[in-house]
Amino acid sequence: MSFLRDLGFEDVHVSAHFDCFHGTKKESTARKYGVRGANVFARKSNRL
Amino acid sequence: MAIACPVDLDTQVLRSEVSKVYSRVANDPNGDFHFHRGPAYAAQFLGYDPVELAALPPECTASFAGIANPHAIAPILPGETVLDIGCGAGTDLLLAARKVGPGGRAIGVDMTEAMRDRARVSAAAAGLTNVEVHRADATALPLPDVSVDVVISNGVLNLVPEKEKAFIEIRRVLRPSGRLHLADIVLDAELGEDVRRNIDLWTG
Numbered sequence: 001m002s003f004l005r006d007l008g009f010e011d012v013h014v015s016a017h018f019d020c021f022h023g024t025k026k027e028s029t030a031r032k033y034g035v036r037g038a039n040v041f042a043r044k045s046n047r048l
Numbered sequence: 049m050a051i052a053c054p055v056d057l058d059t060q061v062l063r064s065e066v067s068k069v070y071s072r073v074a075n076d077p078n079g080d081f082h083f084h085r086g087p088a089y090a091a092q093f094l095g096y097d098p099v100e101l102a103a104l105p106p107e108c109t110a111s112f113a114g115i116a117n118p119h120a121i122a123p124i125l126p127g128e129t130v131l132d133i134g135c136g137a138g139t140d141l142l143l144a145a146r147k148v149g150p151g152g153r154a155i156g157v158d159m160t161e162a163m164r165d166r167a168r169v170s171a172a173a174a175g176l177t178n179v180e181v182h183r184a185d186a187t188a189l190p191l192p193d194v195s196v197d198v199v200i201s202n203g204v205l206n207l208v209p210e211k212e213k214a215f216i217e218i219r220r221v222l223r224p225s226g227r228l229h230l231a232d233i234v235l236d237a238e239l240g241e242d243v244r245r246n247i248d249l250w251t252g
Contacts, residue, residue: 007215009228017234018094020115026082034236037094037115037203039229041122046224 001040009042063159063185066207070136071162073111085113090139095120104142108170111137111163114202116231119143124229127151128197131221133186133214134158134204138167138179144200145176155191157184186214189221196221202231 001012018037021030030036072079087109090096094117101109118140124130124147135141135156145154156179158164164181171179184190186201186208199218208214218228 003212004215004228007212007219009219014234015121016095016116018116020084020093022093024083035233037231038234039116039118039121039231040234042228042230044219044222044224044226044228048219048224 001042004040004042008045008048010045012040012042015039015041067160070113070160073113073136073163078110081113083113083115086110087112087139090114090117100143100146101139103146103174104139105170105173107166107173108138108142111166112139114140114231115233116202118200118202118229118231119147121229121231122227124148124198124200129153129195130155130198130200131189131191131196132156133189133199133201133218134207135167135181136160136163136202138170138181140200140202141167141179141181142171142174142176144198145171145174145179148178150178152178154179155196156181157186157189159183159185187217189217191221193220194223194226196226197223198227198229200229200231204232205230206233 004012016039020037021027073081084093087101090101090112091098094114096117124144126149128148129152130144130148132141132144135158138156141154141156148154156167164183167181182190186205187210199222205211205214
């Protein structure tokens, strides 16, 4: 998430993960590359 | 999220392939895809409220193909202006429209015509008059600077090759202290260049 902070976003954090490929044809590919869905929050700095 | 894109990746081909896949999702939501779709998936896998989903037109929610839940990240408030980047058939967009109410705006952008058409029809069917849908991609948002309170996006930015450009656009349109509710793919490790160059892995 460092790229978001570098762009001037604050309070950057992942609030949840989701196994969105579970049961799909791409489940093994997703596991191979460690791919998951995630909720990410960021706030634009009030100085920008 | 992998930000860097191989310099020789043909981004026009990628855009075209992404658009083809999601046109199929819009026109044939029950077709054969490598990912889950629909309201049951949204409720069971991603924590969407099934009552809220049931209140939306089925032609909208049938094509839902998100990978996380931007509505679970933080509240969206009445009167706010929300931008949904890659709004698809409109599930997240219409949920946002209900939250911001008649005093707010819910703006969707999508590069796939079939999805935009479905979102507009669904907004009308739901009786929502605070929804607008525009043709655009994430790297050139058709909105003025500092005009948006919340940007949401669900399973879209991972498909954008020029990610830095997209996030600079998000920063541009957000008001100071505006929020980004990003629902997207994360990886445990950076992908190799050969993987990032494989368009089949981008589109499934």
